[in-house]
Amino acid sequence: MTATLPQASELDALITDTVARNAGQVDSAGEFPEENIAALGRAGFLGLTSAADVGGGQGMRAAAEVIERLAAECGSTAMVLLMHYAGTAVIEAHGPADVRRAIAAGNHLTTLAFSEFGSRSHFWAPLGTATADGDRVRLDARKSWVTSAAHADSYVWSSLPLSGAEGMSLWLVPSGLPGLEVSGGFDGLGLRGNGSRPMTADGVTVSPDVLLGADGAGLDVALTVALPWFLVLNAAFCLGLAESAVAEASRHLTATTLQHTGAALRDAPVARRDLAVLRIRTDSLRAFLGDTLTALETGREDATLRVLEVKALAGETAADVTDGAMRLCGGSAFRKELGLERRFRDSRAARVMAPTTDALHDFVGRVTTGLPLLDEANR
Known part of the structure; x- marks a missing residue:
C-alpha cells in the first residue's frame, strides 16, 4: 500500500x-x-x-x-x-x-489504560486481573485515569498476567463491551477536554487473541515500546506550551506601551532579561528533545537515559516558562482571551502524569548509578 x-x-x-x-x-x-x-x-x-x-x-x-x-x-x-x-x-x-x-x-x-486506583502513578504495578473464563478471558480492574475514556475505539489495557500474580499483560480492549464503564467525570485544573476519566472493567470478557505480546511480557512491552513514545511526545507537548508562552510574552512586551512615558514594556532592561531567560530555557529544551530523538534514531548508547531525562526536564521547563510568562504579562495574563493562563494550567499536568517527575528523577539516578530501572519487588 x-x-x-x-x-x-x-x-x-x-x-x-x-x-x-x-x-x-x-x-x-x-x-x-x-x-x-x-x-x-x-x-x-x-x-x-x-x-x-x-x-x-x-x-x-x-x-x-x-x-x-x-x-x-x-x-x-x-x-x-x-x-x-x-x-x-x-x-x-x-x-x-x-x-x-x-x-x-x-x-x-486508541489510548493507554495503565494507571489504577490501587497503584496510582506506579503504572508498572497493575492490580487488575485477567482470568480464564472458558474460551474467553475475563478482565476486572479499576483504572484511575484513562485519556479519551468513552471516546476511544480501543484501549491498550494492562492487567496482571493470566499465568500468575506478578508482572503485567497487555490487551487490546474494544470500546463498548458489556461491563466496561466510565465511572466518573473530569473537572480538572488543566487539559480540561482530554477526557481523562476513571474506568472500570467488571467481568469484561475478551478473546485471548487480543493479548498484545506474550502473557506476562506486558511490562517489557510497556517499557520498551509505549514508554519512549509517551515520554518523548510529552516533552514535545511541553515544548509547544513553552514556545507559545514565550511568543505571547514577547508580543505583549513589544505591543504594550506606557502612555505616561511613551515607552514600550520591552524598553525595560529587567523585562528583556526575564524574557531572555524564558527564551533560553525553551531553546535548551528544544535542543535536548532533538538530541533525544537523534539518540533513539541512531541507537546511541545513552538513548534510554535521554528518554528518561527528557520528560522530567520538559515538565519543569514548561511549568517555569509559563509561570514566567504570566508574570511578564501581568494582569493581562489573567484574561481568558489571551490564552496564556490556559497554557499555564495545562503545563502543570506533565509533573504529575505517570511516570511523575519525581519517579523519573529516581529512574535517572538508578540508571546513572548502574541499578536496574525497577526493583524486583516492583516488577
Whole structure:
C-alpha cells in the first residue's frame, strides 16, 4: 500500500481553521475535542505513525512536531493524540492487522489504560486481573485515569498476567463491551477536554487473541515500546506550551506601551532579561528533545537515559516558562482571551502524569548509578 502522508501545510490549515478556533470552548466547557480529532483523522494525522504497509510511514520525530504544534494551541487535543500515538506503537508491534489498517485510515482512536486506583502513578504495578473464563478471558480492574475514556475505539489495557500474580499483560480492549464503564467525570485544573476519566472493567470478557505480546511480557512491552513514545511526545507537548508562552510574552512586551512615558514594556532592561531567560530555557529544551530523538534514531548508547531525562526536564521547563510568562504579562495574563493562563494550567499536568517527575528523577539516578530501572519487588 502506498502511504499518503499529511503535509505541514495541512497541519497549518487544520490548526488555524479548527483547533485554535475550538481551543477556548474545549477548555472552558471541559468538552472532548471531537471536531478536532475527526479533522486530524481525515487529514491523516491519526495514522501518521502507522507502518508504511498499512498507509502510514512517519516516525517519532514527525509525531513530536505535530504534538508540539497542537499543544501550542490546544493542550487537550495534543494530549489525546499523544496517547493515541503511544497506544498505536504497541498495536503496531503486537496488534491485529484490521485495527492497524483502521488507525492508518484515520478511523480508529486508541489510548493507554495503565494507571489504577490501587497503584496510582506506579503504572508498572497493575492490580487488575485477567482470568480464564472458558474460551474467553475475563478482565476486572479499576483504572484511575484513562485519556479519551468513552471516546476511544480501543484501549491498550494492562492487567496482571493470566499465568500468575506478578508482572503485567497487555490487551487490546474494544470500546463498548458489556461491563466496561466510565465511572466518573473530569473537572480538572488543566487539559480540561482530554477526557481523562476513571474506568472500570467488571467481568469484561475478551478473546485471548487480543493479548498484545506474550502473557506476562506486558511490562517489557510497556517499557520498551509505549514508554519512549509517551515520554518523548510529552516533552514535545511541553515544548509547544513553552514556545507559545514565550511568543505571547514577547508580543505583549513589544505591543504594550506606557502612555505616561511613551515607552514600550520591552524598553525595560529587567523585562528583556526575564524574557531572555524564558527564551533560553525553551531553546535548551528544544535542543535536548532533538538530541533525544537523534539518540533513539541512531541507537546511541545513552538513548534510554535521554528518554528518561527528557520528560522530567520538559515538565519543569514548561511549568517555569509559563509561570514566567504570566508574570511578564501581568494582569493581562489573567484574561481568558489571551490564552496564556490556559497554557499555564495545562503545563502543570506533565509533573504529575505517570511516570511523575519525581519517579523519573529516581529512574535517572538508578540508571546513572548502574541499578536496574525497577526493583524486583516492583516488577
